[in-house]
Amino acid sequence: MASTEGLQAYEEDNLLLSLPKEKGWAARHLCLFQGFWCPSAFFQGVINFQKHFQAKGSDVIVATVPKSGTTWLKALTFAIINRQRFSSSHNHPLLTSNSHELVPFLEFVFHVDNIQDKLSHLSNMTEPRVFGTHVPFPSLPKSIKESNCKIVYICRNPFDTFVSHWIFANKINPHSMHELTIEETLEKYCKGILGFGPTWEHMLGYWKESIANPNRVLFLKYEELKEDVNFYVKRVAEFLDCPFTEEEESNGVIENIINLCSFEKMKNLEVNKSGTFDRNFEKKHLFRKGKVGDWVNYFSPAMIEKLSKTMEEKLGGSGLSF
Numbered sequence: 386m387a388s389t390e391g392l393q394a395y396e397e398d399n400l401l402l403s404l405p406k407e408k409g410w411a412a413r414h415l416c417l418f419q420g421f422w423c424p425s426a427f428f429q430g431v432i433n434f435q436k437h438f439q440a441k442g443s444d445v446i447v448a449t450v451p452k453s454g455t456t457w458l459k460a461l462t463f464a465i466i467n468r469q470r471f472s473s474s475h476n477h478p479l480l481t482s483n484s485h486e487l488v489p490f491l492e493f494v495f496h497v498d499n500i501q502d503k504l505s506h507l508s509n510m511t512e513p514r515v516f517g518t519h520v521p522f523p524s525l526p527k528s529i530k531e532s533n534c535k536i537v538y539i540c541r542n543p544f545d546t547f548v549s550h551w552i553f554a555n556k557i558n559p560h561s562m563h564e565l566t567i568e569e570t571l572e573k574y575c576k577g578i579l580g581f582g583p584t585w586e587h588m589l590g591y592w593k594e595s596i597a598n599p600n601r602v603l604f605l606k607y608e609e610l611k612e613d614v615n616f617y618v619k620r621v622a623e624f625l626d627c628p629f630t631e632e633e634e635s636n637g638v639i640e641n642i643i644n645l646c647s648f649e650k651m652k653n654l655e656v657n658k659s660g661t662f663d664r665n666f667e668k669k670h671l672f673r674k675g676k677v678g679d680w681v682n683y684f685s686p687a688m689i690e691k692l693s694k695t696m697e698e699k700l701g702g703s704g705l706s707f
């Protein structure tokens with residue numbers, strides 16, 4: 386007789402086989418699951434995350450659109466939350482670990498066979514636990530939606546997100562990218578075909594939730610963070626119920642966090658310059674220019690028209706603009 390686990394695995398394999406598929410670009414194979422394009426390689430991880438993750442009320446989830454500032458927001462959130470545990474700027478974990486190692490993606494954490502070991506490891510982690518995810522809001526596990534845990538979300542102007550993603554995909558996936566021009570890739574992007582896309586749906590899911598439940602979801606934009614990082618570091622701390630004290634402010638704690646997580650600082654750390662991330666891609670590819678508006682160097686007038694029109698169609702009237 387088949388074991389329960391064996392039966393579940395069989396059903397999940399069948400489900401995966403039945404889903405619509407597309408060839409991706411950064412993620413090579415995508416399947417349409419619950420309305421979003423899930424990288425097939427992480428389908429199992431997403432299912433396990435949905436089924437098994439037990440949120441705690443003190444958890445913090447850093448939710449993001451890929452290539453919109455995830456690495457930065459994970460670092461800032463980790464540093465803000467743990468500022469009393471790691472007050473010295475000489476031996477801070479962010480100096481020796483990449484922020485994705487300190488704040489792991491839950492869909493990747495659950496991309497394992499031995500769920501029980503993973504669950505006991507997670508339940509023993511120091512609280513508050515900080516995790517990341519690219520999973521769209523409607524597909525988050527019930528346990529996150531029903532707990533009091535906080536979600537900090539970041540997205541970015543789709544023009545810059547697309548360019549950042551396109552260049553990243555070319556670096557990590559040169560073989561399949563050679564088959565696609567930038568114009569063809571933009572076509573796919575506008576149709577929503579990319580890992581965890583459509584981007585519009587992703588942004589709107591968290592946007593609506595941030596309006597309905599402002600104490601649960603804090604909605605940030607990369608451009609705003611760049612413009613006034615000091616303001617947003619304080620905003621994140623307040624949102625997470627750990628506001629900076631006057632003493633901390635006058636002791637330069639905020640500035641120390643901003644400097645520790647700055648693009649230049651992170652990009653030039655040995656831990657981020659060398660080595661691969663999960664044996665998958667080189668960590669240095671996570672740091673490119675870190676600038677707003679670099680898209681002007683890549684978009685033709687036809688591409689500008691295409692993406693502007695799509696954004697108008699998809700985001701018009703939502704109150705979300707860039």
Ligand code: A3P
Pocket residue numbers: 449450451452453454455456457545548549550646647648649651671672673674675676679
């Ligand atoms: P560019 O490709 O435009 O340079 P993600 O972390 O979601 O993958 O997003 C990657 C983008 O964030 C890249 O943008 C990268 O350079 C930028 N980035 C990485 N670390 C950053 C930091 N500490 N501050 C600002 N931007 C950062």
